[in-house]
Amino acid sequence: MAMEPAAELWHEWAQGRLCFQECDACEAIQHPPGPVCGTCHSTSLHLAPSDGHAALVSWSTVHRAPAPEFAADVPYTIGLVSLRGGALVQARVLPGMSPEGWEPGLPATLRLGEVAGRPQPVIDRVGG
Amino acid sequence: MVNAVILGAGESDRTPLPGRTAIDMGVEAALGAIRDAGLKIADIDGVVTGYSLAERHLDFSADLAESLGIRPMWSQTNSRSGATGSSIVVNAALAVLGGACTTALVVWADNRVSGNPDDMAGALAASLSAFEVASGPLITTQYGLIAQSYMSRWGATAEDLASVAVQFRKHAGLNEQAKYRAPITVDDVLSSPMASSPLHRLECALVTDYGGAVVVTRSDRVPDAHDPVHILGFGEALSHSSILRNRDLFTTGHTAAGRSSSLAFEMAGLGPADLDMAQIYDCFTITVLMLMEDFGLCGRGEAGAAVRDGLLDREGPLPSNTNGGLLSNASGGILHVTEAVRQMRGNAGSHQLARCPETALVHGNGGILGAQTTMILGRR
Ligand SMILES: [Zn+2]
Numbered sequence: 001m002a003m004e005p006a007a008e009l010w011h012e013w014a015q016g017r018l019c020f021q022e023c024d025a026c027e028a029i030q031h032p033p034g035p036v037c038g039t040c041h042s043t044s045l046h047l048a049p050s051d052g053h054a055a056l057v058s059w060s061t062v063h064r065a066p067a068p069e070f071a072a073d074v075p076y077t078i079g080l081v082s083l084r085g086g087a088l089v090q091a092r093v094l095p096g097m098s099p100e101g102w103e104p105g106l107p108a109t110l111r112l113g114e115v116a117g118r119p120q121p122v123i124d125r126v127g128g
Numbered sequence: 129m130v131n132a133v134i135l136g137a138g139e140s141d142r143t144p145l146p147g148r149t150a151i152d153m154g155v156e157a158a159l160g161a162i163r164d165a166g167l168k169i170a171d172i173d174g175v176v177t178g179y180s181l182a183e184r185h186l187d188f189s190a191d192l193a194e195s196l197g198i199r200p201m202w203s204q205t206n207s208r209s210g211a212t213g214s215s216i217v218v219n220a221a222l223a224v225l226g227g228a229c230t231t232a233l234v235v236w237a238d239n240r241v242s243g244n245p246d247d248m249a250g251a252l253a254a255s256l257s258a259f260e261v262a263s264g265p266l267i268t269t270q271y272g273l274i275a276q277s278y279m280s281r282w283g284a285t286a287e288d289l290a291s292v293a294v295q296f297r298k299h300a301g302l303n304e305q306a307k308y309r310a311p312i313t314v315d316d317v318l319s320s321p322m323a324s325s326p327l328h329r330l331e332c333a334l335v336t337d338y339g340g341a342v343v344v345t346r347s348d349r350v351p352d353a354h355d356p357v358h359i360l361g362f363g364e365a366l367s368h369s370s371i372l373r374n375r376d377l378f379t380t381g382h383t384a385a386g387r388s389s390s391l392a393f394e395m396a397g398l399g400p401a402d403l404d405m406a407q408i409y410d411c412f413t414i415t416v417l418m419l420m421e422d423f424g425l426c427g428r429g430e431a432g433a434a435v436r437d438g439l440l441d442r443e444g445p446l447p448s449n450t451n452g453g454l455l456s457n458a459s460g461g462i463l464h465v466t467e468a469v470r471q472m473r474g475n476a477g478s479h480q481l482a483r484c485p486e487t488a489l490v491h492g493n494g495g496i497l498g499a500q501t502t503m504i505l506g507r508r
Contacts, residue, residue: 006258031372032259038373057378058280060272061325062264066253070264078263080273080378088372090273092263099325104280104378120262 005033005045012047014119018112020083022048029087052110054081056126057088059099069116079123081108093123102126132221133347133356134505136164137469140339142305142458144241150180153339154192154237161341161466164475166354167231172343174202174229176219178212178236178462181251182243192235202229209255209494210409211364212236213340213461214501217490218362220344230349236462237339255495257370268332268412269324270371270496275414276326277378281429284417286326288432290317292413293330293455295440300452302442302479307334308456331413333454340462342469357472360398360487361504363391368498377497385422385491388500392489396504400424403504404485405471406446407464409493410453419491423502447471447481461492468505 003011005021012019021033025042036043057080065071077093092115093099106127113122138160140153154177162169175198177189185191189203202223208215213236220232245251253261256270278284294314300306312330320330350356365384368374376382393399400423410416417431425446426434434440440448451457451467470476474484484507492501 032257032370058273058277059325060265060269060276060327061322062266062269063322063324064266066264066266066269067250073264076264078265078269078273080277080372082375082378086375088375088378090260090263090265090372104277115263118262 005035008047009033013112013121016112017049018052018110018121019047019049020087021045029083029085031087031089050083050110054083054089054108054110056102056106056108057082057104059093059102061099079108079126081110081123089121091121091123097126130225131347132224132344132359133350134217134359134469135167135343135345135350135354135356136161137466138164138341139463139466140237142337144337146242148239148242148337150183150237150239150243151191151195153239153337154235154341155195157237157339157341158192158196158233158235161233161343165343166351167343169196169198171231172198172233173200174220174223174232175200176204176206176216176223176232176234178216179205179207180238182239182245200229202232208499208501210411210461211492211494211499211501213463213465214490214492214503215364217342217344217359217465217503218364218501221359221362224344224346230345232344233341234344235339235341236460238460239337240335240459241337257372259372260370266324268327271412271414272324272327274371274377274497275412278381278414278418279326281381284429284432286318287314288436289326289331289413289417290314291432291435292410292416293317295435296410296449296453297456299442299450299479300456303451303457304478306452306457307336327412327414333411334456334459336458338458338460338463340460340466342465355473357469358506358508359503360506361392361394361396362502363388363395364501366499369495371496374498381418381428383418383422383497383500385419385493385500385502389423389489389491389502392502392504396506398487398504403446403487403489405450405468405481405488406440406448407468407488407490408448409461409464409491410449410455411493413455415493415497418497419493423489442481447485450476450479450481464490464492472505472507
């Protein structure tokens, strides 16, 4: 059954497959996924598996939960990482990792995990 | 040359009252603006409004026009997030210049406190994609990610960011209508609770009730002896909805405000050095620093030092956010517009600048540094 790109991506993640949208025409990785490639405007895109290798771009530690489902986690750090070609992914940093000493460009790894009960990529390593 | 002009400005009272609606405050601000313009309600044939987060309206402009007892030939409701306050003035300028109407009332009002919305956070989170929301960010987190990147890129410090809040609080001290007026120090800002690092609570916009309005017409229709503010130039630009789709924010740090302000300066035939005043959308401290650099008010990475040196001070080279801004005065980007008009026409009351500005930049920012609207105002 055909699914919208976003629904398909959530579905893949829930099945334990880490992937992101990729353009058939220009091979750009695009996130969040959508019906049109933001780089070349092709409407032909697919989901491609990812090895989770990324680079740290930025981070912020949240001290007040935006919604009740996140309250038990406070404080928690959210990271922004870039994939090959520069596509940005926002993901929860696993508990126990401290941003002290972090700087943009450090290698980071994404893997599938859960936040507030929802399967999604999480950052499980930053730096060496 | 014919251009659009602002004839008058009005603001509503902002004291929260049970049952006070966004329309109530919009009407109060509108009546003030019409009076300030020297006009009657019957002179208004166009209405453009912002949206409400606290109240549901299918078409806010229709509900406001009906409350004022008018049947305009042109009406619009604009929803451009924080940029709305400036964007609706641009909408009105285009309408009067294009002949859709002759005299446009511009209103943005919201009862964000009196309306006691049960899901304000949810309404704001609607501005984020599901792929951001899933990780648990506040709106402040999205700006925090950008702020952290800015600090890493330029070596900017927490003190640089905090100095913006200190500066605008100083201005609020003279504004009898401002919500917070007591002076604060950099240490006060940095010892206020962390909201989402690196942004502290005192670096975030207030949530208040507000209503603001202006009346816009063409320069060749200005009543005799009236003293208008000319809209010399304007520009708008949009770079993204989700910050994930705009890596420039994290590489060069450039936003679409570079483009919107270039368009506005070019139309006005003026540049940053010609400005007497600025009213800059200040939803967070970082917003002001990055926009200043996009406007060319200082070099890249130099905005923090410029603020600490007093560039934006009411006694300095470019008095800015002279009412205290979103950080200390009140919510609502329309108040950047009404404040500019009042300062330029010399009726800003307790916080009037010693010399009425001849030129001003007014800027609205919407979403997470995505939607940008710049206007250049002048007295010629
Ligand atoms: Zn493509």
